[in-house]
Amino acid sequence: MAGGTKRLPRAVREQQMLDAAVKVFSENGYREASMDSIAAEAEISKPMLYLYYGSKDELFSACIERESTRFIEAMSVGFDPSLRQRDQARTVVKEFLRFVDEHRQSWKVLYRVAVGTQTFSHFVSDSRKRVTEMVTELIRAGTTVEGARDIDFELTAVALVGAGEAVADRITEGDVDLETATDLLVGITWRGLKGVGTADVVGD
Amino acid sequence: MAGGTKRLPRAVREQQMLDAAVKVFSENGYREASMDSIAAEAEISKPMLYLYYGSKDELFSACIERESTRFIEAMSVGFDPSLRQRDQARTVVKEFLRFVDEHRQSWKVLYRVAVGTQTFSHFVSDSRKRVTEMVTELIRAGTTVEGARDIDFELTAVALVGAGEAVADRITEGDVDLETATDLLVGITWRGLKGVGTADVVGD
DNA sequence: CACTGAACTTACCCCTGGGTAAGATGGTCC
């Protein structure tokens, strides 16, 4: 229409559409985001969305796919097996927080919007489950106490992951110093290890 | 219709409607829950919902109001100013987890559904903010380190609250021993205090 | 019993929004 944007190759338009979709979905949630508003944001007509992505579900799915790939790639950057467990953990936490800080919409869409849908909530729980398992192994390996039961480790990991997500949310809504936040999270984790096995009230 | 349920006084019907609404909202989310399905769940016709509550928004608002009142009352039970800070904290955490365990739908509707709406998300953030402030004060009072800046305490509280919510979610989806979970959360908090002020990597 | 009002229903309105039919337009290759 108005001479602004012109005919572009499919691959380019697809990325523009995903950009727009991620933005609108992250700001409004799945149901509240209309295909019309996404089309408007992408400065394209609605049938183009359907031509390239087929349906609202598939469009959202494509968003999830692209953003989670980016997320995983960002995490991989910080993954260096030569590091000691402890430095390894710190690096990964830092990369995580940096990713959230630099890709706030990705974070919201992946962990706060997808979770509210019927079709994609399992994606979030699966992903969260994998992270929790990793953390469980990490803290299990970092502890020598014997009395600790499995449930303790796993539940500790659940709590730690929850803490991480809460800090991530905080990052998206105000500026938090990433170093401070990283130290905080790693600190809680490491200090947390010391008491995992002691089931009764922890002595002071 | 089918002679099953009969004419009931308004006050009673209202509660039935809220029961049904909380159930359907908690299982499906705000947008996905239709007034028809809520009416069906309450075994009542749709105009009754509108007669007593006016609109979908107001119905949801009434749910939030009733459930959050219950929640606050449950918390008050565990509030005993004569206790030492530490026992106080433990009692409140335990009452919190017990409430979540016994009122899973309330928890979901208050903290997982309302947060996904435009109109009521501020309610959740406000409520979370108050809790976070309380926790901030609690850990500030429980620490004597001087180097710690304010942001550290607040961010620590954010992380701790996030951990609590994650454990609460876990409770709603599998059985977790409440004592274990309470000890875990209180343990993390208390142990966390020891390191809040030390900004650098914590010595092992 | 007749009268009133609260409790309740059937049947409908209509807008939002997912999805589509049909066609226009321009770039490229002979």
Add this chain to the structure above:
DNA sequence: GGACCATCTTACCCAGGGGTAAGTTCAGTG
């Protein structure tokens, strides 16, 4: 130049669901 395909649009369809108009039925009261 003209054939062809990918790019792109206007204009529409229709189901789901929020909300309502208009009436029905029963419990109590004089």
